[in-house]
Amino acid sequence: MLTATVDSGAVLSVHIQDTPHADGRTRIEIAGTEGDLVIVSERNEPGVIQMNELRLRGSRGPGRVLADLVVAxxxxxxxxxxxxxxxxxxxxxxxxxFRNGTCTVPDFETGLRMHRLLDAIRHSAETGRRVRTDAPADR
Known part of the structure; x- marks a missing residue:
């Protein structure tokens, strides 16, 4: 379980489960104040979200049933x-x-930030303490 507060002040909770008894599909649930979004992999292959057909489902309002959303x-x-x-x-x-001088895809800095976040998560798990991620976890 990962709990964080993002820059806007919103609270983020992440629970990652990998058990032989669970459905091996990747499932990402996002619950918000106006509705819910769920992303589910089509194939029962854990850990390959980037190489899997994904289905997006959503609902608006409390207690509403999820419906498939079409993504162009x-x-x-x-x-x-x-x-x-x-x-x-x-x-x-x-x-x-390259054509527009923009940066919309992950780059080296994105990878570096991701690895610093993963290091902070490991450090927090090992020590049982909260770790800030605005600076690299010190060891």
Whole structure:
């Protein structure tokens, strides 16, 4: 379980479960004040969210039933496998970044921040203490 407060003051809770008794699909649930979103992988293959067909479901208001949401494929890569489609989308966005001078895809700094966050989570788990992530976890 990970609990954090983001810059806006919103509280974020993350629970990661990996058990042989659970459905192996990846499932991400986002509960908000105006409704819920759920992302579910189609195949029963844990840990491969980036290479899996995903389904987005949502509801608005408390107690509402989740319904499938249609997500447009702006890259027109629907004829590719999920694995190839995600790589094609990444490279298409990277090409746009080069053309436009923008930075919309993960870069080295993104990876560095992610690894610092993972190090802070490990440090917190080992020590039982809260760890701030605005600075690298000291060991």
């Amino acid at each position: 494929d702006p890259g027109h890569f629907s004829d590719l496998t999920p694995e190839a489609r995600n790589v094609a989308r990444f490279y298409a966005r990277l090409a746009e970044d």
